[in-house]
Amino acid sequence: MVRNEYRERWAQWLPSALDALAKEPPDFAAAIPQMPLPDMSRAALVQPTGKLRVSLISSSGAYDPRIQAPFAASSIVGDPTHRILNVDTHANQIEFAHEHFDHASAKADLECIIPRATLQSLRVTLSRHLISWTGYLLDWPTFIEATIPQIIRRVQADRASAALIVPI
């Protein structure tokens, strides 16, 4: 097994966190702030070149229920996976599996969190897919090792020159 220093620190924290989260109601304050963090340093700026082609990325837990399973929104440990949606998916066909934000604004007007029409009105080309994850997740090692690399590959495969990321 390949050693991963961050995963080891995280695994040491997990049992106490699960104890706190097993309470009714879950004691988020006793668990979440203690979670070990990976390297959070800022990357050097990349300048977009040529005409902007933007990938839209959201932590809203958006998914297309016609073809996708919802995120495990009720799991106390969250869900480290992601979903890829066609960029032209109708707003009425997008649902949200995320229990840590009020969906009312997003359901009334998707532009609040996934601003496709607004970007297009400003003559920005969108890449072929929307990407989403659900922002409440405790399995950061899996998110870092598996999910983020897949997000990067999707953005690259869509030939986006930039990404607009909207956390909730």
Next chain:
Amino acid sequence: MCHKTASLVANALERAGIATVVIGTMHKPLQVVPRAVVTRYINAPVGPAGDARTHRQVIAEALDLLQYATEPRLQTLRGAS
């Protein structure tokens, strides 16, 4: 936690050569991303439902950062309606 995981995604994309801008509602976790616009619209970071004028203002600000910022910038949008 949404904002912290968004900062992970933004920095990973930049390291992979993709420029990023984040639109969020919390200052502290976005201080470590290359470019961010912070608004006051909880649950609707781009602006309130139906408020196309604010959506346009927020996105224009984000695009301006994306295209013209040459150093890390966190822009607080106070003027939006």
